[in-house]
Amino acid sequence: xxxxxxxxxxxxxxxxxxxxxxxxxxxxxxxxxxxxxxxxxxxxxxxxxxxxxxxxxxxxxxxxxxxxxxxxxxxxxxxxxxxxxxxxxxxxxxxxxxxxxxxxxxxxxxxxxxxxxxxxxxxxxxxxxxxxxxxxxxxxxxxxxxxxxxxxxxxxxxxxxxxxxxxxxxxxxxxxxxxxxxxxxxxxxxxxxxxxxxxxxxxxxxxxxxxxxxxxxxxxxxxxxxxx
Amino acid sequence: xxxxxxxxxxxxxxxxxxxxxxxxxxxxxxxxxxxxxxxxxxxxxxxxxxxxxxxxxxxxxxxxxxxxxxxxxxxxxxxxxxxxxxxxxxxxxxxxxxxxxxxxxxxxxxxxxxxxxxxxxxxxxxxxxxxxxxxxxxxxxxxxxxxxxxxxxxxxxxxxxxxxxxxxxxxxxxxxxxxxxxxxxxxxxxxxxxxxxxxxxxxxxxxxxxxxxxxxxxxxxxxxxxxxxxxxxxxxxxxxxxxxxxxxxxxxxxxxxxxxxxxxxxxxxxxxxxxxxxxxxxxxxxxxxxxxxxxxxxxxxxxxxxxxxxxxxxxxxxxxxxxxxxxxxxxxxxxxxxxxxxxxxxxxxxxxxxx
Numbered sequence: 001x002x003x004x005x006x007x008x009x010x011x012x013x014x015x016x017x018x019x020x021x022x023x024x025x026x027x028x029x030x031x032x033x034x035x036x037x038x039x040x041x042x043x044x045x046x047x048x049x050x051x052x053x054x055x056x057x058x059x060x061x062x063x064x065x066x067x068x069x070x071x072x073x074x075x076x077x078x079x080x081x082x083x084x085x086x087x088x089x090x091x092x093x094x095x096x097x098x099x100x101x102x103x104x105x106x107x108x109x110x111x112x113x114x115x116x117x118x119x120x121x122x123x124x125x126x127x128x129x130x131x132x133x134x135x136x137x138x139x140x141x142x143x144x145x146x147x148x149x150x151x152x153x154x155x156x157x158x159x160x161x162x163x164x165x166x167x168x169x170x171x172x173x174x175x176x177x178x179x180x181x182x183x184x185x186x187x188x189x190x191x192x193x194x195x196x197x198x199x200x201x202x203x204x205x206x207x208x209x210x211x212x213x214x215x216x217x218x219x220x221x222x223x224x225x226x227x228x
Numbered sequence: 229x230x231x232x233x234x235x236x237x238x239x240x241x242x243x244x245x246x247x248x249x250x251x252x253x254x255x256x257x258x259x260x261x262x263x264x265x266x267x268x269x270x271x272x273x274x275x276x277x278x279x280x281x282x283x284x285x286x287x288x289x290x291x292x293x294x295x296x297x298x299x300x301x302x303x304x305x306x307x308x309x310x311x312x313x314x315x316x317x318x319x320x321x322x323x324x325x326x327x328x329x330x331x332x333x334x335x336x337x338x339x340x341x342x343x344x345x346x347x348x349x350x351x352x353x354x355x356x357x358x359x360x361x362x363x364x365x366x367x368x369x370x371x372x373x374x375x376x377x378x379x380x381x382x383x384x385x386x387x388x389x390x391x392x393x394x395x396x397x398x399x400x401x402x403x404x405x406x407x408x409x410x411x412x413x414x415x416x417x418x419x420x421x422x423x424x425x426x427x428x429x430x431x432x433x434x435x436x437x438x439x440x441x442x443x444x445x446x447x448x449x450x451x452x453x454x455x456x457x458x459x460x461x462x463x464x465x466x467x468x469x470x471x472x473x474x475x476x477x478x479x480x481x482x483x484x485x486x487x488x489x490x491x492x493x494x495x496x497x498x499x500x501x502x503x504x505x506x507x508x509x510x511x512x513x514x515x516x517x518x519x520x521x522x523x524x525x526x527x528x529x530x531x532x533x534x535x536x537x538x539x540x541x542x543x544x545x546x547x548x549x550x551x552x553x554x555x556x557x558x559x560x561x562x563x564x565x566x567x568x569x570x571x572x573x574x575x576x577x578x579x580x581x582x583x
Contacts, residue, residue, distance in 0.1 A: 123276050124315035126302040128329030128378045134303075138328075142319045 006200060008175050009183035013207075016091055016179055017159035020098035021152055024106060028151065032110035033140075037119075051104045058101060062168025065097055069169075089170055094177045097165040102155035109154060109219070113147020114140065150218035157211035161204065180204050229253060229287050231382065231414065235272045237279035244268055244279070244438045250431050252287050252382075255408055255415040257429035257446070259422075264435040266418045270384045273416070274309050275302035286381050303332075308375030308413070310385040314367040316359040322370050323355040329378025337379055348410060349373045349403055364392050365399030372403065376412060385417045389424060397424075404428060426450060426465045426505050427582040446503075447550060462508035462542060464553045465582070470500045479524075485548035489525040491579040503582045508542060508555035510578040515564060517573050525576040527552065531568050534561070545574055 002010070031050055035043065053061060069076040069087050079085045087093035117140065125135045141148075163181040170177040172186060184200045187193035234247035244265045250256040258266045271277040273284050275291070278299055284292040291305045292298060308329075316325050326346070330337060337345075346352055349369050359367060368388050375383055385404075389397045405428065408415065419425050425432060425446070432449040434441040442449055450465045468482035468489060473496060480496050482489040482504075496502065517526065529545035529552060536542075541561050545552040552574055566572075 120311070120313070120315050121317060123302070124309070124311060125317075125328070126276070127274055127305075127307065127309045128374065129303050129306070129332035130328075131301075131303050134332070139317060 002199065002203075003196075005174065006183065006196065006203075009178055009180050009200065010203060012091065012175070012177075013160050013179040016095045016098055017156050019092070019095040020102060020159045021106070021155045023095065024099040024103050024155065025148075025152065028103060028106035028155075029110055029141075029148065032107045032114055033136075035107070036111045036114035050107050053101050054104050058162065058164030059168050061100060062097060062165040065093070065100075065165065065169040069093070069096075087170070089173060089177065091170070091176055093170040094162075094166045094179065097169050098159035098162045101162050101165055102158040105154040105158050106151040109151030109215075110144060110147045113144040113150075116147075117143040146218045146221040150215045153211045153215035153218065157208045157215070160207055160211070180207075230285075231256070231287075231416070232283070232285040233269075233273060234282040235269055235279045235284075236281040237268065237272065237277065239265075239268060242438055244272075246435065246438070246440050247282075248433045248440055248443045250414075250416070250433065250443070252414045254430035255417050255428045256431040256433060257425040258416055258418045258433050258435060259425050259429075260420065260435035260441075262420055263437075264420075265438040266420075266435055267386055269435070270309065270386050270416065270418055273382075274307050274384055275300060275305050276309075289381075306379065306381045308378055308380035308383045310368065310371055310375055310383065310388045312387045312390050314364070314371045316362075316367055316370055316374075318359055320359070321355070322351065322357050322359060322362070325359060325370055326351070326355075326374050326377055329374055329380075333377075333379045337377060342377060345373055345376055348406055363396065363399075365396040368392070368400050369403055372400075372407065376407065380413050383413050383415050385415055387418050387420070389419075389421075401427065422450065422463065423505070423582070426463075426503065462537065462553055462555055464506050464508070464551055465503060466506060466547075466550050466552065467501055467503050470496045470498055470502060472498060484527060484550065487527045487547075489527070489576060489579060491525075491581060493581050505580040505582055506552060506576055507578065507580070508553040510576060511545075511552060511554035512575040512577065513543070513554055513556060513560075513564065513566070514573045514575060518575065521575065523575045523577060525579065527574045527576065529572060529574045531566060531570045531572070534566065534568060547574070 035047060066088070067073055069079070071077055071080050071086060071088055076088065079087070087096060121139050121143070122135045125139045130138065161181055163185070166177060166179060167182055172178055172182045178186065180200055180203065184197050184204070187197040187200065229252040231250045231252050235244055237244045242265065246269055258269060260266055268277060272279045272282070279294065281294045282292065283290060283294065290298060291300045291307070317328065320328070330342065349372060351370060351373055354362065354366065354370065359370065362370065389400060392400070408428070417428055429446045432446050433443040434449060447465050447467060450463070466484065468484045471481040471483045471488070473480050478492050479490045480493050482491060482502065491504070527547050529547045531543055532546045532551070533544035534541060537555060540555050541558050543554045543556065543566065545554060554574060
């Protein structure tokens with residue numbers, strides 16, 4: 001049903017989205033915790049910074065990545081020389097771009113769950129002898145688990161669909177950075193590619209739908225937990 | 229062995245300034261109207277609020293001393309809290325809740341001790357259940373067990389019965405008494421209900437508007453006339469010794485000095501001390517010892533204070549070192565020419581037993 005190039009694009013998309021979400025998750029948990037519980041002067045700035053990718057044109061984000069992490073940019077050159085890490089024109093660069101774009105979606109869902117679970121149970125755990133890290137791992141995180149799952153699924157769906165930042169930063173290389181949206185774009189641009197574009201579009205719709213349903217189920221478990 | 233507590237803290241415009249010492253054994257009630265600052269004192273002792281100034285000492289160990297810059301975090305204080313809302317962990321079973329603190333004690337209590345406590349609190353059948361399947365009273369019992377298994381040196385109970393109806397209160401009060409009587413840790417019990425304080429407390433600290441009005445033993449403090457605006461209940465708490473039980477009419481004979489009281493109470497042993505509440509409206513005064521009336525319970529008393537109480541007069545009566553209250557009309561007072569120091573007889577119509 002799908003040809004080799006289409007299957008390549010599908011698996012590449014799944015790989016890039018998975019890596020993007022898993023890489024961003026620990027930082028998203030930390031930032032969500034700071035935003036949900038912290039009281040400090042620069043909180044509104046941090047909040048704004050986290051949400052930037054939601055409102056910034058993705059192509060601008062791709063451009064920023066290119067001028068900072070390109071092999072001729074200082075940071076990019078350093079990464080390449082010392083770690084042998086080249087992000088430009090490489091699938092890992094696509095994963096980084098997707099991670100940044102989907103980051104606010106993770107943070108928002110996890111923050112909501114942390115705000116719901118509240119401090120009362122953590123105080124109770126403290127009076128039972130649990131220190132700060134212990135409380136975080138045994139009380140805060142497990143209670144926020146539905147929010148974390150919801151955030152991960154949302155971010156995964158968003159990462160699958162990222163186009164502008166990826167094509168700007170890592171270009172459109174078949175088998176390396178040509179994810180589903182880029183493959184659809186390429187098919188539309190080529191003569192006789194309509195059928196391929198339609199199949200890939202259908203596939204994207206299906207994937208996004210499944211991810212959203214899973215996110216919704218997880219979110220309902222949060223509100224269920226709040227009732228009981 | 230004493231608890232030595234001094235807290236000075238500002239909460240907005242509310243100033244909390246309390247200092248008291250209490251025996252580190254039995255139940256100390258922190259008693260007063262809503263908004264007196266009782267829960268804030270509890271939060272300071274537990275380490276959930278850091279007061280501006282003050283100290284908290286448990287016998288010889290200090291967990292807070294602002295003047296020395298010492299302020300242990302709550303997880304290092306070994307002071308348990310039974311919260312008003314239970315605060316069981318919803319993602320754990322009852323068993324995991326119970327063992328949460330125990331696992332963090334270095335497991336000072338052994339398996340036998342755990343089994344004993346679970347049996348003491350009647351929790352055997354709950355172990356594998358989820359916390360939200362339990363009733364409010366059952367949840368508080370689990371929370372009580374969880375705090376005790378954490379091997380705490382002091383247990384703070386922050387109005388743990390609020391929000392429970394009378395039937396549910398009866399589900400938890402006897403368990404609190406069992407823990408107290410079976411060598412549990414000292415309690416500081418916060419309440420605004422005089423019934424609960426009279427039933428549980430050995431020592432009472434009365435708080436009002438962020439300050440302490442008085443502290444002392446329950447029998448001394450609760451009948452104090454000058455505390456009426458705070459306690460709100462014209463009622464005395466007296467202790468008596470069980471003399472004998474009459475199988476025929478079910479009445480128990482109680483002794484206060486040479487006088488005898490009779491009450492219908494089940495299951496009392498001879499020589500046992502009982503505590504009872506006697507409302508000021510349930511006491512009638514007589515200048516001579518009446519022997520042709522229906523009431524059985526008559527005490528010889530001496531007037532220690534007379535104080536107006538709205539349209540009525542509240543009379544404080546001393547009886548073998550204990551205080552009884554009587555509420556009468558001003559007309560009665562004039563007719564009998566009652567003055568301080570007078571000897572007379574108190575006829576008691578109703579006795580409410582507290583334990």
